[in-house]
Amino acid sequence: MASILVLGAGKLALGDMLFILISFILLTLAVKKYAWGPITKMMDARSEKITGDLDYADQERARADKMAKEREEALRNSRAEAIEIVNKAKENGDDQKKTIVASAHSEAENVRTKAQSDAEKAKQDAMQEAQNDIANLSLEIASKVISKELNSDDQKSLIDSYIKELTVNNETK
Template identity: 30%
Template sequence: MDKLINEFSIGLFFWQLVLFIGLVLLLRKFAWKPILDAIEKRESGIEDALKSAENAKLEMQNLNADNERLLKEARAERETMLKEARDMKNKMIEEAKTEASESASKLIAQAQASIESEKKAAIADLKSQVANLSVEIAEKVVRTELSNKDKQLQLVETMLDEKSLN
């Protein structure tokens, strides 16, 4: 240190000072300024990224809320549609049962009417056959009875006796 103080020269000091100031100016212009600009750009980029991330986060929250709302609406609509479908199914089943019951009642009524008319026709036919048979039997009996004179007289007497008793 003593040597430095003893050999001190103002000229050398001046040129060292000029070179140091020049070096500082050159560093400021070519090194510090670009470094500071890059740091500022990076800071602004980080701030923009943080703002974008925050905006994306808010947008995601909004989208999630919208999705939840849409899901709730879709579930409610699905439940409504299922309820309507169940009601429609039950209504169709009831209508089909009612229609089947009415159809069965009509068929039963038609069958009963058909049975009744067939029964009446059968009875009428039976009466007609019985009448024909009765006439044929009576005719045969009368022929056999009337072929013999004694039997004819006996038949007339029996009929007269029956008439007088009634």
């Protein structure tokens, strides 16, 4: 490894080629290790992050759109539902009114017919009682009047005819 200093210019320094090659390779390796590697890694990571963030933003926007649409749909549905409920309540009320009125009608009718029949019956009873009373009374009067003038035979036939008449009368009633 004798290194001799040679004087003069214009020599073909092929060693320079080897030297520059080695120094260039070493420089490349050093740059790669200390600067290029970390920088490109960070740049890749950043571009990845940006892509991810953009994707995320797109997703979020789509989600928000969907939610807004859903809310709108729900609002529209609830309005329709409210209208339906009101309609149903109205219908129910109408129905109930009708049934109440109908039942009141029928009840009133019942009460009226019952009252009528009661009245009829009372009238009949009164009539009956009056008839009986009249019969008894007239019988008593008649017996009192007749007992002085008739003998027992006449009395008997008279009473029979009278009774007959009474029964006929009663039957026709």
